[in-house]
Amino acid sequence: MLRVRFAPSPTGFLHVGSARTFIFNWLYARHNGGTMILRVDDTDVERNTEASLTSIFEGLSWLNLSWDEQYRQSERLALHRQMAEAIFATGLAYRDFTPAHEGDSPKPIAVGPPLSRPGEPAPKPTEGARQGGGAWLFNPGAREISREESDRRAAAGEPFALRFRVPREPERIIRFNDAVYGEQAKSTADIEDFALLRSDGMPTYHMASCADDADLRISHIIRGQDHLTNTFKHVLIFEAAGAALPQFAHLPLLVAPDGTKLSKRKHGPVVSVTTYRDAGFLPEAFVNFLCLLGWSPKNDQTMMSRQELIGLFSLEGINRANAVVNFKDVVVQPLSPPVVALPLKALGGPPLSLPGLERQGGGFLSSEEMFDPKALWLNAEHIRALPLDDLSQRLLPVVREAGFNVLPEYMLRITPLVRERIKLLKDVLTVADFFFVDQLPPYNPAELIPQKGDAAMALKALKKAHEVLANLPAADFKHDTLDANLRAAAQELKLKAGQMFQPIRVAVCGRKNAPPLFETLEVLGKEKTLARIEQAIGKVQ
RNA sequence: GGCGCUAUCGUCUAGGGGUUAGGACGGAAGAUUCUCAAUCUUCAAACCCGGGUUCGAUUCCCGGUAGCGCUACCA
Known part of the structure; x- marks a missing residue:
């Protein structure tokens, strides 16, 4: 039974990278008749918000994406703890009583002996973090505490984090096969003693994720490549818990034009799915576009319907190199001196205005500046492929929202005149504005x-x-x-x-x-x- | 710093020991039309560098370089 999952953590709006990860999982499930699971990874109480969860659902619903089962990690804490304790019971984990954050990188206090290889000198603590190479052994004393002392202090109520006891002597090579990146191997000497449980008893991401993946019998873990190196830890957890290893498939990352990972903080609205929705992208076009980043049907097809995507999708078509989402850097780097917003090409009206996209110094970003030209073209293609009545129905709310009380019949008559002239639904406002008003605005x-x-x-x-x-x-x-x-x-x-x-x-x-x-x-x-x-x-x- | 991953036109990508290295977007030029758009035609545009293996490497291997990722009691 093929089972895949999408596991967002509700810490912000739905990210385009997350949306793509969902889509690839979903496509894989639908192509193979498997089960698509949505699991909300909300173990980080500090950063999670309900508003974020709502926005994720909103985004997925706009994209018209469905799932078959739904879980929330915060409701499954007992399971996570149970598996952590089972690992502790086997001796593959230990209690670390060091106060939280005292051992955090890059503060040198945590140094202790690094896991230096034989013959390599250990760095002096004053040299700072990890100069000797190899992975970091957190709070080294903690690993050596006797079971008796550990039990005694725990019984006395002293808080502790539970850490995985990564095998050291002899060092082992951890291996797994990735459907996209091939055979992966890493020495345990390069894996630090990561936490399973926090001192407040909450599971960490690694623990919760693995426990749920095992419990939910996830057969294929398809996720971002930023988890590729984490996977070695996960293999360790699966092993320690006696669980079967799922098939891993890591996806190349979506990056900004400057090559860095797309981030909400740095790139703002251009990474939020809602921006595309509000600008007038068709969900089917946006899905199509996202699929083309890091995946190829290998048959020169670019415009694909949802059904075609399902039919064509395969893990073999996934590329290994990061894919650039090609928006203009002005989006993230306000120009000085300020530049006047360019008008939409060929359209006389005002540039597209969206909240949050004001250019520094006034004006708005044009759609050509903030969106990948291929996304725009694909959207235009999908718009042109739509039957007139369908397109008209999608245009109507856009026009009404702009304050024009237009009748559906009238919209239907206008639609054929704009169909080949708009790239985004919102463009109708600049292309056909004169149909909606009684008085023409002043012109030269x-x-x-x-x-x-x-x-x-x-x-x-x-x-x-x-x-x-x-x-x-x-x-x-x-x-x-x-x-x-x-x-x-x-x-x-x-x-x-x-x-x-x-x-x-x-x-x-x-x-x-x-x-x-x-x-x-x-x-x-x-x-x-x-x-x-x-x-x-x-x-x- | 350590470890991992990646490297084909500006961008998304196909390909693979011998090819005119293919497609798409974008760009340029032209055709067409009442303008714009759409459409059609044409053009420019790429195998990161250095070694090996080989009759022959862009393709396989090694090294370098660069980029990215991970290196938290975040996910």
């Missing part, structure tokens, strides 16, 4: 003047257009009729099509770049069209 009248023309030409075109369109029954405000009439008018005025159409476009849309004119007029309707042309005439005069 000079825009009304066509190529190789002057104000007189603009005026002539606008007046003629108004005349022609006014004579058209509202029912004839259809693409073909508009096309025929306006072209005829252009010919009559001896204007090129573009020279005729641009003034009208600017009059109606308030900018030069917009969806095709006749479709636009058709959707906008006779009344608004004429009103806007009249206003434009006023501006030119």
Whole structure:
């Protein structure tokens, strides 16, 4: 029975790296008909918050990801302690009565004899941490305390941490096979006596995680590569507890353009899944994008539906090198002097604004700056692949949230005009804004003047257009009729099509770049069209 | 410092002892159109360095370098 788990610790919003880890686990389970388990690793009471847990659920639900079983580590503490005690009973763990944090790195007080190899001199304590090489033996005296003394002090109520007694003499080579990174080996001389239980009785991550993985019969542990070296400790725990070793598969890390691990603290909103949701990514596109970081179907496919991903996914397709999420460094490194936000490319409207993404010194980051261009492209691809009514339904809430009370039927008519022009759902606000308002926001009248023309030409075109369109029954405000009439008018005025159409476009849309004119007029309707042309005439005069 | 991992166009990646080193994004140029977008065509762009093994290495081995990760009573 194949069983995989995703085990987030609720210490912040859902991280894109975590989301990808979930997805890979989920894909593996769904591909093989296995069981997907969500386990909340909340043993760190200091840092866990319920708000964080809520945000993780929110993120997963937006991505439309499902799981079959759910657990919470804080409800399974008895199990963890039980397994820790079982290990203690075998002699493979010992009580360390050193007060908490007194032995923490890098304070030199903990030095003691490092686990130096024969022949290597031990470093002097004053030299600081680990200069002699090898792993650190925490609080060396603690390991040697007799069982009698240990029992006595414990019975007296003295607090202690439980540490794993890593085999020292003879030193052993711990081995495991990783589905992605291959055969792994490490000497016990390089593994420190790590803690199993804290002095308050709470299990550490290593203990809780292994106890649960064993108890829940997890068959495959698919997780970030930052756990690769921890795995040796886990192998030790599994062994000591007499549990079967699961198959490990470590995933390359998601890194920032500067190569460092993506972190909430350093890279802020660009690592939060909610940022992508709020910016108007389609969940299916975002999942697609995440899958392409560190995994390949090896068949040159880039755009994949969820079903295709499930069908194509395999551990063999996972890459070993870290993958860069290619956002612009300005996101994390405020520029000085401050730079004005770039407008969205090709879209006349204001740049995308999202909370937390204000640029230092004012302005907002554009979507091209904060998102990986491939993510943007993939999102556009998925948008274009959506049926019109589906896309329209997803656009509607975005528009309404921006304060425009648009009817579903109207949205459906606008949708085909924006479908090929937006990369993010939110782009609809800058691409189709003129459909939503009664009054066009102010624009530069000079825009009304066509190529190789002057104000007189603009005026002539606008007046003629108004005349022609006014004579058209509202029912004839259809693409073909508009096309025929306006072209005829252009010919009559001896204007090129573009020279005729641009003034009208600017009059109606308030900018030069917009969806095709006749479709636009058709959707906008006779009344608004004429009103806007009249206003434009006023501006030119 | 110690240990582990990694290294193909700017980015995501395919490939693998002999290839014009493939694809995608992004970039450039052109076609098309009433603008924009979409679409189509074309172009530029990569095997970290040094040794070995071999008739032949980008590919296998070793070393170096660089990057990353771990090295907590965090996860």
